Amino acid sequence: xxxxxxxxxxxxxxxxxxxxxKPQNALQFHKNELMHTASGRVFSLTIxxxxxxxxWLTIEVVDGHKKKSLVEVFDRFAGxxxxxxxxxTHDRSNYCVHIAAIDNVKNNKALFEKQDRKVGVWTKSYxxxxxxxxxxxxxxxGSPFTFYDAxxxxxxxxxxxxxxxxxxxxxxxVKTCRKLFATGKLLLHEPPATEQLDPSxxxxxxxxxxxxxxxxxxxxxxxxxxxxxRAICSMTMGAGKTISxxxxxxxxxxxxxxDARLLVICPKSLRLQWGSEIKRVLGQSSxxxxxxxxxxxxxxxxxxxxxxxxxxxxxxxxxxxxDCAIVDEIQFVKNADTKTWQAISQLKxxxxxxxxxxxxxxxxxxxxxxxxxxxxxxxxxxWKFDETFQNLLLISKTKILYKGTRNIxxxxxxxxxxxxxxxxxxxxxxxxNFIDTTLTKSEKGQHDLYMEKAKELIAKxxxxxxxxxxxxxxxxxxxxxxxACNGEELLNKTPSQYPSAKVSKLLExxxxxxxxxxxxxxVFSEWTxxxxxxxxxxxxxxxxxxxxxxxxxxxxxxxxxxxFQTDPDCKIFFSSDAGGVGLDGLQLVANNILHLExxxxxxxxxxxxxxxxxxxxxxxxxxxxxVSNGGIEQxxxxxxxEKRLVREITLKDLSI
Numbered sequence: 001x002x003x004x005x006x007x008x009x010x011x012x013x014x015x016x017x018x019x020x021x022k023p024q025n026a027l028q029f030h031k032n033e034l035m036h037t038a039s040g041r042v043f044s045l046t047i048x049x050x051x052x053x054x055x056w057l058t059i060e061v062v063d064g065h066k067k068k069s070l071v072e073v074f075d076r077f078a079g080x081x082x083x084x085x086x087x088x089t090h091d092r093s094n095y096c097v098h099i100a101a102i103d104n105v106k107n108n109k110a111l112f113e114k115q116d117r118k119v120g121v122w123t124k125s126y127x128x129x130x131x132x133x134x135x136x137x138x139x140x141x142g143s144p145f146t147f148y149d150a151x152x153x154x155x156x157x158x159x160x161x162x163x164x165x166x167x168x169x170x171x172x173x174v175k176t177c178r179k180l181f182a183t184g185k186l187l188l189h190e191p192p193a194t195e196q197l198d199p200s201x202x203x204x205x206x207x208x209x210x211x212x213x214x215x216x217x218x219x220x221x222x223x224x225x226x227x228x229x230r231a232i233c234s235m236t237m238g239a240g241k242t243i244s245x246x247x248x249x250x251x252x253x254x255x256x257x258x259d260a261r262l263l264v265i266c267p268k269s270l271r272l273q274w275g276s277e278i279k280r281v282l283g284q285s286s287x288x289x290x291x292x293x294x295x296x297x298x299x300x301x302x303x304x305x306x307x308x309x310x311x312x313x314x315x316x317x318x319x320x321x322x323d324c325a326i327v328d329e330i331q332f333v334k335n336a337d338t339k340t341w342q343a344i345s346q347l348k349x350x351x352x353x354x355x356x357x358x359x360x361x362x363x364x365x366x367x368x369x370x371x372x373x374x375x376x377x378x379x380x381x382x383w384k385f386d387e388t389f390q391n392l393l394l395i396s397k398t399k400i401l402y403k404g405t406r407n408i409x410x411x412x413x414x415x416x417x418x419x420x421x422x423x424x425x426x427x428x429x430x431x432x433n434f435i436d437t438t439l440t441k442s443e444k445g446q447h448d449l450y451m452e453k454a455k456e457l458i459a460k461x462x463x464x465x466x467x468x469x470x471x472x473x474x475x476x477x478x479x480x481x482x483x484a485c486n487g488e489e490l491l492n493k494t495p496s497q498y499p500s501a502k503v504s505k506l507l508e509x510x511x512x513x514x515x516x517x518x519x520x521x522x523v524f525s526e527w528t529x530x531x532x533x534x535x536x537x538x539x540x541x542x543x544x545x546x547x548x549x550x551x552x553x554x555x556x557x558x559x560x561x562x563x564f565q566t567d568p569d570c571k572i573f574f575s576s577d578a579g580g581v582g583l584d585g586l587q588l589v590a591n592n593i594l595h596l597e598x599x600x601x602x603x604x605x606x607x608x609x610x611x612x613x614x615x616x617x618x619x620x621x622x623x624x625x626x627v628s629n630g631g632i633e634q635x636x637x638x639x640x641x642e643k644r645l646v647r648e649i650t651l652k653d654l655s656i
Contacts, residue, residue: 006045006105006122022397026387029400031095038100045102047125057129061098069098070172074147076133082148084172089180091381092150102126145169148177153188187377203227208250209243209281218244220656221420226251230352230374232330234421234651237357237607238587238614242277242328245353249324250282252351253300257323263316264303265344266328270582272554274303274328295319306332306340313343322349329581330354331603333373334366345373357610358603359419360647364390364405367650375418379411399461404642405649412653421655428591430613430621434637435509436629437501439485446491447484447631450477478632483527485628486597490530499537502596502626506534507541509624513592514542514571520564520590522573524580524608530596531574538572545572548579565589580608587612591619596626598636602644 023029042064047057057073061083074080081099082088088096106123146157148171155174170178180186203226205214214222217235222244225231233241252260264274264286275286278301286301287294290308295315302322309316325347327333333341354374360366368385371378379385389411390402439447454477457470483490487500499507506523513521525531528549538545544567546560557578564573565585573579573586593612599605613621627633 006118023395023400025395026383026392026400027093029395030093030383031100032397034095034097034100035104038097038104041097041101043098043101045105045122047122047129057126057133059102059126061101063098071098071102072171072173073130073133076130076135079136080147082171082173084176086176086180086185088173089148089150089177089186090377092153092384093381094150145171146174147171148173155188185376203251203255205247205251208247208254210283212243212281214244214247215240217422217424217656218247221422222247222251224420224656225353228418228420229350230418232354232356232359232370232374232419234356234359234419234654236421236423236425237610238584238616239357239422239425240615241355241357242274243281245326245355246278246281248351248353249301249326252324260300260323261321262301262324262326263322263347263349264301264326264328265306265309266303266326267332267581268305268307268554269557269578270328271303271305272558273582273584278303310340310343313346317346320348322347324351324353325349326353326355327373328355330370330373331356331358331361331366334361334369336369336372341369341373345376347373358606358647360650361601361603362643363402363646364411364650371415371418378418379414405646408649409653411650415654419651419654421651423651423655425615427613427615428617428620430609430623432623432625434625434627435505436627437505438629439501439631440488443484443488443500444631446488447481450481450484451632453477454481481632482597482636485631485633486525486527486530487533489533490527493529495536501628503534503537505626506594506596507537509594510538510541510572513622519592520571520573522575522586522590522593522612523596524575524577524594525596526577526599528576531576534596535574542571543569545574546570547574548583549574549576550578552578561585575608575611577604577608579611580604583611584614587614587617591617591621592624593621594624594626598625598627598633598640600636600639602640603647605640606644 023032044060044062046060046062048060059071059073061069061071063069070084072082074082081094083096083098085096085098088094088099105119106126146155146169148155150173155177177186177188181188202223205219205222218240221233221235225233225245225248233245235241235244249260249262266274271288275288278284278286284301285299286303287297287299289295289302289304292312292315294302327344333344335341352374354370356370359370364385368379368382380388386400386402389405389407391404391406392400393403394401454474457474457477461470461474480491486502487496488494489496489500510521513519523531523534525534528551531547531549535545535547546564548557548560552560560573561583564570565588573590575583579586590612593609595605595608609621609623613623627637
């Protein structure tokens with residue numbers, strides 16, 4: 001009998017008819033999502049003739065990119081189905097988009113018949129073939145085969161009536177599984193526990209760095225990172241992540257690969273700082289890659305930015321011979337849907353180190369995305385990770401939401417050999433001061449208007465899949481509501497001779513800290529326009545100030561830092577998030593920091609504070625937060641507490 005083939009494509013509107021039952025758990029929701037994904041894509045389905053080597057029904061599925069996958073049905077009620085695609089072996093749901101495409105056709109035949117009159121014939125032939133299959137795998141009387149159970153990550157041999165002496169025939173899923181396992185892309189079993197090594201076998205840091213000696217905790221983390229090869233260094237801000245990781249590379253050069261090549265990817269504001277630190281402690285020069293010609297320059301140490309690497313990942317791939325990669329502030333790639341995540345996940349190096357003092361910024365999803373780069377497959381598929389380690393908050397036909405954490409000891413067991421943390425620095429006391437302000441009638445009116453518009457769109461998104469435009473509008477409305485809390489001038493872009501409530505509080509703090517006490521103050525805001533407003537009002541109040549934002553060049557920012565450190569009349573350091581991560585040296589001259597607003601992300605707040613509250617700080621630190629009453633900022637304040645708790649609970653037992 002010749003193969004029976006149909007070509008199908010469901011229209012987008014037909015997605016509404018697919019998987020319409022409300023799912024009861026994460027697995028059902030995940031399968032529904034795959035059904036929706038399959039609907040709307042082009043697939044060619046061909047029923048292949050069964051052979052003695054394949055006593056099951058095989059369907060060839062070709063997608064719109066002409067990529068072929070084989071789906072095998074093993075029993076009459078399709079309780080055991082496998083696919084040759086990599087997603088099936090990784091997913092642990094015993095499902096994939098190719099199986100979903102078949103299910104869409106046989107379960108929703110009427111949706112496709114107008115496009116292809118053969119659909120009815122195809123589904124009848126499919127049903128006839130299914131009826132010839134046994135009720136269960138144990139009923140097979142033909143050749144033996146091995147079957148991959150994705151849910152339990154095990155390969156089982158079904159030997160039928162021929163006995164165990166017969167050579168097993170692999171299913172297509174097992175073949176893919178073994179290929180991935182051989183290349184290290186799939187974990188079939190739990191990772192082995194780290195052996196207790198004799199102290200003499202541990203990596204030695206002696207003589208690796210010039211005129212620098214690691215603290216005991218830095219040495220311990222250095223040793224763990226070298227042994228792990230691929231790991232996250234999650235020490236608290238200012239604890240020495242940079243120098244500990246540079247020491248790892250020095251060890252690689254001395255004991256493993258004398259000609260080892262290093263690629264450092266970091267935020268733009270830290271590019272020059274990495275170069276100077278490597279020069280200081282290793283005595284080696286580095287190549288700053290900011291244009292195509294730089295990739296051809298000789299050397300062993302290369303430094304680039306997230307932006308440049310993402311835009312030119314193909315050029316980097318052509319010279320892909322790095323032995324070690326260091327990704328600083330790796331929380332920047334917490335979203336696996338971004339181009340940056342996709343680019344960095346392509347790095348092929350034996351040693352890979354991600355650095356972050358705030359590896360979990362909002363929720364556990366952040367950690368999962370980063371670990372998929374550090375050690376792909378370690379934490380299983382995303383849907384299973386969410387179900388196991390987060391509390392289900394809401395589930396509908398189109399949306400599933402999680403909140404909080406669960407089973408964290410199990411997660412920590414998975415992470416303990418790959419995430420190394422330290423948060424026991426002996427620092428001076430820190431005092432947090434929340435200062436409330438009241439919105440004016442006009443400010444509250446604008447704030448409430450934007451909040452109401454955002455709430456309407458959020459409600460719609462919970463009842464259906466929101467359009468990309470609606471998501472952008474929600475973000476825009478919430479941003480405007482937050483800006484209203486800072487003052488009308490920030491919203492309207494019209495200069496005012498009168499300071500807003502927040503600017504008035506700023507002036508009070510400036511007077512107390514800079515004028516009366518004669519100390520220096522670091523001021524952070526998300527918006528450079530807000531900093532410009534503040535600078536206008538503090539002019540004449542203090543003798544001098546500097547700016548450290550994205551508007552200034554790297555050289556101008558470096559000069560601003562030096563001026564703030566050396567000029568006693570330079571009292572205020574105005575900074576956007578350009579100075580919120582990695583910046584070192586503010587703690588040498590300042591012990592007061594002011595946040596003009598609260599970000600959604602607690603880690604951004606902690607990172608900013610960490611510029612002052614870090615190693616080498618000798619004075620007690622005061623942190624000021626200006627928060628408007630009765631608005632969105634109060635909600636953010638409560639949310640920040642919940643998010644920070646997730647990070648603390650997850651990482652607390654991973655600290656050395």
